Amino acid sequence: EAGVAQSPRYKIIEKRQSVAFWCNPISGHATLYWYQQILGQGPKLLIQFQNNGVVDDSQLPKDRFSAERLKGVDSTLKIQPAKLEDSAVYLCASSLAGATNTEAFFGQGTRLTVV
């Protein structure tokens, strides 16, 4: 079974530039999560999708971050404009029906460095 695919693996941009990350979840997984993991901290949820609808985006900085999940499959996370404090690993995860009752599988993440 193929895992959660993320691209790119690494990205370096200057502050105020824009960047986009892509996630392809495991086939058939209805729930998709984007997490931000700052160095030395635990992952923090940015947004949770159920199919193509948003379940929770309360911690997404909506003035600069946006995410979509077209057709309930692939998802993109965008930052525009980026700030230095956005430097982090962005993890995508998917689960069949929510992380409580079905396992959440994580991608390898995209490491973003903002200079």
Next chain:
Amino acid sequence: AQSVTQLGSHVSVSEGALVLLRCNYSSSVPPYLFWYVQYPNQGLQLLLKYTSAATLVKGINGFEAEFKKSETSFHLTKPSAHMSDAAEYFCAVSDDTDKLIFGTGTRLQVFP
């Protein structure tokens, strides 16, 4: 709001020694608790989870965790550490919207 606290950001043990990673939870209702492991430059992998079926939960790679309601704890243990266990370990709790709330992590170092 539900949360978890991991005591000790770094733990070092010798190969063959007992591994004990601490996690305490804060929840107003019976929680669902998880331990995840993250190897360098990898995503997170589920080690085990507690869903109220049994207080002692066995996971992969010889790890287990015991749910203690009286202590609000869910500590992770392994009787004998291997070099391959060196990684970062995260305790997590899920809320009623099925999202995982992670602790700050504990980095485990294993010395030969």
